[in-house]
Structure formats: C-alpha cells, structure tokens
Amino acid sequence: MGRLLSYLAVFLMTYSFYVVFSGATSLFTLVLGSVGSLVVAVLVKNLLVSRKLKISDIRRLAYLVLYYAYYMTVAEVRAHVDIAKIVLSRKMKISPAIVKVPYYVETSYGMTLIAGSITNTPGTVVVQVDTNRKHFYVHWLTARVFEPARAREEISAVFENYSQKIFG
Amino acid sequence: MNAREVAIATSITLMIVLLAYVIEAGGLGPIAPEKLRELAASYIISTYNPWNITHSAQSLEAVTAIVWDYRGLDTFFETSVLFISIVGVALLFRGYREKTGVGGRGLSEIVKTSTKILAPLILIAGISIAIHGHLTPGGGFQGGSFIAVLLVLLSVVFSLDFVVERGLSTSRLLTLRSIGLMGVFATSIALLLVGLVTGVSAYVFQNMVREGAPVSMPPWFLDRPTGGTLLFFNVFEALAVATGLSLAFIVLSLRREEVEEALERGEWYE
Amino acid sequence: MDVEALVSLVLTVLIPLYVTSFLLYAVRVVKGPTIPDRVLAIDSLGYDLAAFMVVLSILVRSPLMVVSGLTLALWIYALDIYIAKYLEAREMGG
Amino acid sequence: MIDLVLVVAGLVLIVIGVFYDFIGAIGLLRLPNFYTRLHAATAGAIGGAVVPMIGAALVALGAEYLGPPRFFLAGAAFTSSILLMILAQAGSHALARAAYISGEAQREPILYDALREEGGG
Amino acid sequence: MELVPVAIAALSALLSVVATYLAVRSRDMLSAAVFSAAQSTAYALIYYVLMAPDIVLVYVPVSVGILPAVTVLLIKKTERYER
C-alpha cells in the first residue's frame, strides 16, 4: 500500500507538471502524458522516495504552497530591495563574511529546501554544507553577527519552521 | 607567426572575403526576402492539408514534417551517423569493464537533492517535447537530447557508479538503443511491408495515402492528428538518442584503468 | 487602449533595457578574472535570456516558441555543474 | 476586465524583472570579488528571470489575441519559473563550493571566514 | 517592429565574434570551453530571433549541454593548458 502510494505520489507530481507544462487539455495530450508519466514514475521512484508515504502527507503539500506564497512575497521582496540599495548606492556598504549556520531538520529534502531558500534570497549564499554536524556555511553579503545561533535567527529561522512542517 | 600560419591565415582571409562578397553582392538575393521560396511555401501549405492528402504529412509542424517525412531518408541516415559514432566510441574503448565501488564523491548534498527533484521533471518535459513533436516545436531528437543530458547530469552530480547501480549499465543502454533503432527502421518500412502483404504498391518511408499507393498510417489519435509515422519516429528516435548519447558519454568517462586492462596488445601487426 | 497595443508598447520599450543588461553581463564574461566569474556571468546571462525569450515570444506573437527559454535555463545549469565538478574534484563522471 | 487586470499585473512583474536584471548586471560589474558577485547573480536570476516568467504567464493568460496556444505559453512559462527556482540555487551553490574548494577565486575582501577556521568543512 | 529583434540578432552575432576570438586565443582550455559556451548562447539567441525554435531546442542541449561536458571531460582526462 505504502509502496503503491509512493508510485502514485511520483506519478501525480510528474503528471501535474506535465499538464501544466503542455498547457493543453486535448485527450491526445492527456492520454499519452499519463502513459509517459507512468513510465517516469516507475523509473525514478527509487531515486526519489525513500520513506513510506501516508495519506495524511497531503497536509504537507498545503504547507508547501503556503510557504511558496510567503517566500515569494515577503522574504524575496525584502532581500531584493536590500540588494538593490547596495548595488545602486555610491559607496556599496558591504561586509562580506562566511558564517556558520546550524540547522535541525532530519531529511535531505528539508535541508535542501532551507539551503535553497537561503541561496535564492540575494545576500546569502550557501557555500558549503556539513551534513554530519548539520551546519551550513553561508556567505553573507551584509554580515551583522558572526555567532552561529544568532546568524540562524537572522538568516534561516523562518525557513526552517516551514521546512520542519513540510518535510519533517 | 611562422610562414605556414601566415599562408593559412591568408588563404582563409581570401576565402571569407570571397564568401562575404558573394553574399553581399546579391549572389543569394536579398538576405531576408519578402517572398518565401516557392518550395518552402509548398511545404507549409502541404504539411497539414486534409484537402490534398497525397502531398501532406498531416503534421501541424512543418519542420518535423520535413525532417521525418519529406526528407525522412536524410534523418534516417543522420540517426545512423549518430549510431556509427557511438558504436565507434564503443569500438575505441572496447573490452572495458565497468567497475563499481571505486568511489567518486559527487557534488554536495544540496545539488544532489535538487537534481533528484529535477529528474522526473526533465524526463517528462523531454517526453512531452518528443510526443508533441508534430504539434509544437520539438521532436524526437530534441526530447531525446533532453533525457540524455539528464542522464549525463546524473552521472556527473552523483557518480558513474550511482548511475550504473541504478540499472543503467552500458549493456542495458545498448539494448534500449537497439530497440529504438530497430523501431525507427521498422517504422520506415512498415507501410512497404503492409503493401507487400496486401498486394498494393507502397513506398519506403510512406506515411499517408500517396499517388498509386493507397495504404496509410492512422492520421488521428483521439482528438489530435498523429502525423502518421511521425509520432512513432519521434518516440523511437527519442529513445535511441537518449540512450545512445548517454552510452557514449559513460564510455568516454570511463576511468583509465578500466580500459587499460582491456587493451589487446599485439592485435595489430606492423 | 486595447490589450494588444498595451502589451506591445510596454514590451518594445523594455527590450533596449534588456539588451543593455545583456551587454553588461557580456562585459563580465570577457573581463571576469577567474573561471568561476565567467561561468557565473554566463549563468546569469542564460537565465535572463530565458526570461527574455519568454517575453519576446509574446512580443512577436509566436507563443509556441516559449519552450526554448526552459531549455536554455536547464542546460546553462548543466554547464555550471560540469565546471563545478571539474574545479572541485578535477574529475568528471566518477 | 479580468483580462486587463491579468495583463497589467503581468506587465508590472515584467518591468520589475527588467529592473532586477539591471541590478544583477550592475552588481556583477561593481562588486569586488566572486563571492559577492554571487549575490548579484542571484538577484538577476530570481528577480530578473523567475519574476518576469510568472509575469509573462499572467500576460499570456490575459492576452486573448494570441489565440489558443497562449495556454501553452502560460503553462510553459510558469513551469519554467518553478524549475528556475530549483536550478538557480543549486547552480550558485555548486559554483560557490567549487570555487571555495579549488581556491580558484580570491576570497578577500572578507571579514570573517568560519569555513577556514573549521578547516575546510 | 521587426527592427528590434533583428538588432538583437545582429548584436549577439557581434558578441559571438568576441567570444569566438577569445575561445580560439586563450591558452587555458577550460576558459576556451567556457567562451565556446558563451558563443553557443549567443547563437541560440540568434536562432531564436530568426524564428527557429526547433533549432534552439536541439542546439542548446547539444552545444551547451553535451559538448561542454565532453570538452571538460577531455580537459580532465588530458591537460588543461596549451603550450
């Protein structure tokens, strides 16, 4: 059951991407696409899913959408305004530093979500990740603090909250 | 700069000056004419033309129609050139043995996970481009190269071992590739065989009904045209290209020692 | 003012700005003292070209051309990965 | 009416995109070293590519004069933007890590380097 | 109307000349590969503006996706600098 569910999850993800991508609602597209998605699901299921999925995992999807909305409207906008100010100012007040930021999520998906969010906001880039000791090394354009705990507050605390809820 | 370089530079300069002169002096007419060449207009008018089906490929996309139907022979042999080159690479490194467990670290965990998520999306995008080849821009080769680059990407981001362990060993890729190529070959002579069996005349690479050849591929699938052979060609070509290119890449990136022990010293003679 | 004229006008005005930023990126490609700099510049150039292609397909009214943008973005990423792999381990595919 | 709203919203997003394209380009030119330029490049990728792609999708949904293929445009543009979100971060990170490990790019100016203190991570 | 896209094509052709020159001149093979990728990107834009999306779809995977991989592989397996 759990196995079937994993296949179904991959299939649905692929198929929805496919439907949006081809933007067509003709039967030709839908039928051939379902066959293709089935093939893809069989091929990549082992690559993608490592744990057993449950029906209740749908809740996580809702968080993902919520997170996407938050991320695009709040976090990104704030960071973009900052970088625009820096680049366009005459003297470019930057204080670059590589700081250590701990993280606590367990799965690699959660870790990737946090790291991706950090990198995708201008001003912070993950340079190196230590998966054993659970640290990111983040290059921070306008570093204000260097201690790991406080840097985490500034950089990744919000992302991690969501990540915890989405991927556990 | 020695004399040889000067000579080469001079002759190349001469050549490009001549070429530029021919182009600019109107040897080819205006560079972008207002009037389409007649042949091109014929292609566009007949590529999807149910009113004159004997000259039509029943495909909305003119480029795919030309590639696989009007000039199907070119493309068949283009595929064979690719086949020759890939088998040629296999010949150069013949006798290698894939070793697993040699190691290879791959890139960081973040890149690995991201690529993992990307994998099904790129795969399905490639498949979509391949099966819509006769409706929107794209086609078998385009879709196939999407998938091939994905496999290359996987072998770079993780490691060669990873890809081999997940079942994409070279012999399996070779099998898939042969299936794809034989599919292309079978599609190209399918209607000829049908014609031979039913006793009517038919052409090699025939697609729709032609003058004096009344057999035809199915023109519609559900609510969209299939372009007859084009759909099959696209699917098989995508399979052949994807597996073939990744096969060549995997063979090229074999480690030195894997090939070294396969060298058959003394196979040649002076 | 109808939608068509509005879209065309705004996009036509925007295109010179796009081209200017492409030129600036190209300067960094040529200048970039190190390999990562150059790759980074090509990277940004490619992503912006992808977006530009999408926008251009609206302007020239050929919506079917849009897939090119996706293609470019994807394989520019692949280029990143190859160079990164080379720089990191001085090895590819293993 | 809804068409016009979609189109205008989309155009606004595209304009923002062009602006950030500019920011990215200027930042890439002005900032002193590779690691700082990475941030400008991120701005160019997210603000300059993801945002206008979403904008183009909105415009396409609204612009009826493009005919039926506009849904194709909208869908492809939207999926491209999502893919780009994944691609951009992975690419930047991979480059940054590679540059750091190989020492290809100079690190100065830098105020504090946790990674070096930890011995390369 | 048609002026703007054609101007872009011409501009990217000029850029591609610069990229080609640098690719042929540079002693470091890796940066030659990077410049050739830049040239490919410029060509992709030319193809796009000249209304050939099919070619973009096949050219970009081949020329930005596979050939740099092969070139970098070659450099890795052989040597990086030219005499």
Place this chain on the structure above:
Amino acid sequence: MLASGLLPLLLMGSAFALPGLSLLIKNQKFYRVYALAVSVVGLAMASAIFLETLERRVTTYWFGGFRPPLGIVYTVDLLGAVLGLLSMFILVLSVAYSGWLIRSRSEYLYYTFMLSLGAGSVGCLYTGDIFNFFVMLEVLSLSAYVLVSFYRDNPKSIEASIRYALVGMVATSLYLLAAFIIYGSYGTLNMADVALKSRNPGAVTAYSGGVFGDITFSSAIAIALSVWTFTFKAAVFPNHFWLPDANPEAPTPVSALFVAVIDLVGAYGVARFLYTIFGSGSVVDALRRDVLLVLHVLGALSAVVGALLLLIQVDIKKFIAYSTISHMGLAFMALTVGTEGGLAAAVVQLISNSLSEALLFYTAGVAIVAAGRSIEYVGVLRRRRLESVAFLIGILNLFGIIPPLLGFWSKVFMFTAFLEAGYLASAVVLVVSTGISGIGYVKLINNLFREAPRTREDSRLEKTLVAKLVIATATTALLVLGASVIAFPRFMLIISEVGRGVADYLTYVRTVLGA
C-alpha cells in the same frame, strides 16, 4: 525502382541490428557469415539496378511517394549504377577477406562499420539530392574514420585517424556550405531541378518555383567549395596527404575499400557536379571550363607526384597508396578533358584502378601476415602460386603496358581522349607518369622473385582458402573485363554510353521531373 531505394536502407538496417545481436550471440563466426550474406544480397540488388538502368538509362525512386523537388529522390544513371556495382563488388570481396584476416574479440563492431561504409558509398552514388549527398558522405566518412582507428592499440592509427577526421570534417562542412548556397539561390535541392535551372534560369518548376538572386556568383562559389571537398575525398594532389597517412594504418581490407570506394565517390562527385548539374550550357560554363582546367592540372600534378613519391616508399601499403594517388590523378585528367571519350576513359580507369589496387591489397595482406609490411617481404608470396600470379597481374594491370589487361585499355582510351581534345601535354604526362611509376612496379616485381628476408608464423596462414577465393575472384574479374574490351563490343558500347549519359542532362531532368 524499389531496389535502389532499399539497398542503402538494407545495409544500414542490418548494421543497426549487429550491436543488439552481440548481446545474444557471442560466436564471432556468425558475424562473418552475416555480413557476407548481407553484402552478397547488396551485390545482387546492385546488379539488378545496373541491368534495369541499362535498359531505361535513368531510373528513379521517390522516397515516401513525394514528387521530386518536394521529397528525396534516388536517381540512378549509368555512371552511378556502374560505380555502385563496382563498389558493392569490392565490398563483398573485402568483407569476405576480412573473415580470413580479422581476428578480434569484437568483430561484430568491425562488420557494423563495413556495412555502413557500403551503405554510405551506394547512397552517395545513387542519390539525386544535394543535401542527401552530404548526409551519405558523412556516413561514408565517419565509417572510414572509425575503421582507420580499428587497431586502437597502435598509436599511429589513432594519430592518422585524428588527422583524417579533423580535415575531413572541415571538408564535408565546406560541402555543406555549398549545399546551403545552392538552396539559397536555386530554391531547391534536387539535382535535376538545379541542373535544369542552371541551364535555363528562367525556368519555373512545380513546387520549387524560380531562382533567387544572381545564380552565376553563387553557383561559382558552390562549385569551388564542393569541388574542393571532392578533391579531398579523391585524394588529388594538394589534398592527397590523408591517403598515405590513413591507408597503411587501417586494416588491409579497409585499405582496399578506401582506394576502391572513397576515391570513387570523390571522382563521381566531380563528374556529377561539373557535367550533369553545372554542365555545358549552364550559366557558369566559362568558369566551369577554368575549374576543369585547374582540376586537369592538379590531376597531372598528382599523377606525377604520386608516381615520384611511390619510388621512395618502403612500406607496401604506402606504396599502393601512392600508386592510387597517381592513378586517381590520371583518372581526374581524363575526367576533366570535357569530352565523352574522356569520361568513358575515366570510367574505365576508375574500374581498372579500383579492382587492381584492391587485388594488390588483398595479396599484400597475405604477405603482411606472413612476413611484414616492408616491400621486400613480398617475396614470401613466391611459394604461393595463386597469390604471386594475382600480384603480378595486379601490378602489370597498374603498369598498363600489357595489352589484354584492362589497365592497358584504360591508358589507351585516355591517350586517345587527350589527343582528340588536343591536350598534347597531358598525353606526355600520361606517358611520363607511367614510366616513372613503372620503375617502382618493376622494383616490386623484382622483389616478388627474391627470397623474403624473414617470415613469421601465423595460424591464419594454414587456412587461406577464403583469401584465395577472394583473390581469385578479383583476378578473374580483372581478366574478364580486360578481355571483354575486345571480345564483347557491347561492353565498349556500355562504357561509351556511361560517358554520354553523364553529360546528357536532358534525359536526367526529364526522367526526374517528368516533364
């Protein structure tokens, strides 16, 4: 005609199957038989095409059922049919010979390329489409590059293959540029269509309309680019360097194919482009004559240079390669005289050259296995009666002064053709190059009758039945053809008909375009 359409597809399709089959069948003997069977079927089809063409002068096959300018059409005229038959014949011989010579754990790969090389060559000879010619040329060339590097443990063969591939790629790309230019100005890619429009720029054909721009300019540049490619393929003087590089490093049957097939395609391309497509009466007639003259001079140079360089060779394969260059130069001289007699002489020269060089390679292959590659080692053939006789016949044929042999007739025809056209100097060059190369041939014959300095043991030497059969067949073919020049008047009729057919663009155009 269906057979012409199916022949390259058959060869290529059976090549497709080989790597897949290798996963099922491990015994390499199977592949020898398989390749031989396929190429024999190919030979049968080529003969059928030849007979059909003999009757109808020009036959066509529409791929996909599309009318000519719209789709690709195979147009076989007598020249293509004769050369196709010849190249398939050599292919069969070489495949059979490989069954004796090649011992490898991956023979199936080798035969894949043999078959694809055959497909490429017949495709080039039969096609009636300018771009399709490029594709087939690329099939041919790539197979050749791969086959040169077959002994990949030999550093020299890798190096030769790289040199050959780099310049070959540039050469075929230039042909591609020529094809683009022709499309740009003529608006069509069909050879017959272009041939019609180059004579009559005002002509408007169905589906492809009229011409664009100034076709004189563009035809000139297209001729220049494509002829450069053909001289490369045919190994004529300034572009001859790849042949002595690549030829010795390839396996011996492949060397035979090189001289007999690839050079053939180069000569064929020149004949097709300068006589049928842009022939006399076309808009570039004046320029065409200049190009013909230049090619004539180049041919003369390569005849003399090849003959001179031949004298200093110590490697038997290089020796034969330079001999090929010299003889291809002669063929080019005959080809570019501009008369029907010259064309006919060129065809005879091509046939004679291909057969006898292939024969020399086959016999030399035995000597190489038995002793080594130096020309002094051919003495080992002394104890092998059939091989030594065949070797002698091959050399005498190349030398071309012994009457009943084909080589003699080809030289006679060439001589008369030169005199008829008033090219006195060319006749002198013919005699001189025969004389110079004659010294080399005499040296070789001398070696044949001397004891070889060394011999080797090789298991292949105990079972030489296949090799003997191949050599006997080639010798018989050479002798029969030489004899039939006198014995069968019809043979000469066919040959002169071939010469006439190349220049007869009207029949060509009429058959293809049906007007």
Place this chain on the structure above:
Amino acid sequence: MSDPVSLLLTVLVLSLVTNIGISLYGVFTRPSLVKKFISLTIFSDTLNSFAIALGFRRVARGYPSIAVIPSIPEDVSELRAAAGTAVDPLPQALVLTAIVIGLAVYMFLAGLIVMYYRHYGTTHVRPAEGGSIG
C-alpha cells in the same frame, strides 16, 4: 541596403563570416587537439547559423511567424495565410540534420583525442611527417 533592417542583417551575416574565418584559423594553426576540437564545433555551428539566416524572411506588416500552423485549420485559405508569414522551414530541417551529424563526429573525435593522449601523453599534435596540414 538603405533600410536599417537590411543593414542589421548584413552585420549579422558578416559577423558570421568572420567567425568562420577565426574558427578555421583555430582549426589549422592551434597546436592543441582540444583547441582544434573547440574551433571545429564553432566552425560548423557558424555554417548552420548561416543557413538559418538564409531561411529568414520579412513580411509586410509585423514579424514573421514560426513554421508551425498554430491550430487545426478549417480551410485552405488559413494555410495560405500561414505561408504568407511563416519563415522557411527547410533550412531549419537541414540544420537540424547537420547539427546532429556534427555532434556525432565530435563524440567520436573526443574518443580519439582521449586515446591519443593515452598513447602520446600530450594533446599537442606532433609535427607532421609528410608536411601535411591538420
């Protein structure tokens, strides 16, 4: 030549021709095989771009469209209208074929270069014995 579009197209074609020259120079004079390889890819890409430029056209109003019929046509006049604005599809098809063929040759060439390096320990071409180019 007078109107700006023709001028721009001329600039485009001339830059392409320049590229042909530069890359051919690279193929013939650079000592490293990898450099020759890169130059060769640029060379054949340039030829292909040239063909695409050949297939471009201008229309009386607006911009030409791609060679795809956007939706299933109702009658023949729609096809004629498409032919009135579409660019030439044939060079695109030819270039598609040419690109794939080029890729095939490069793949094999790459394999050869790797083998060359294994034999000689360098990727620089050795001075030719017979004075040949390449």
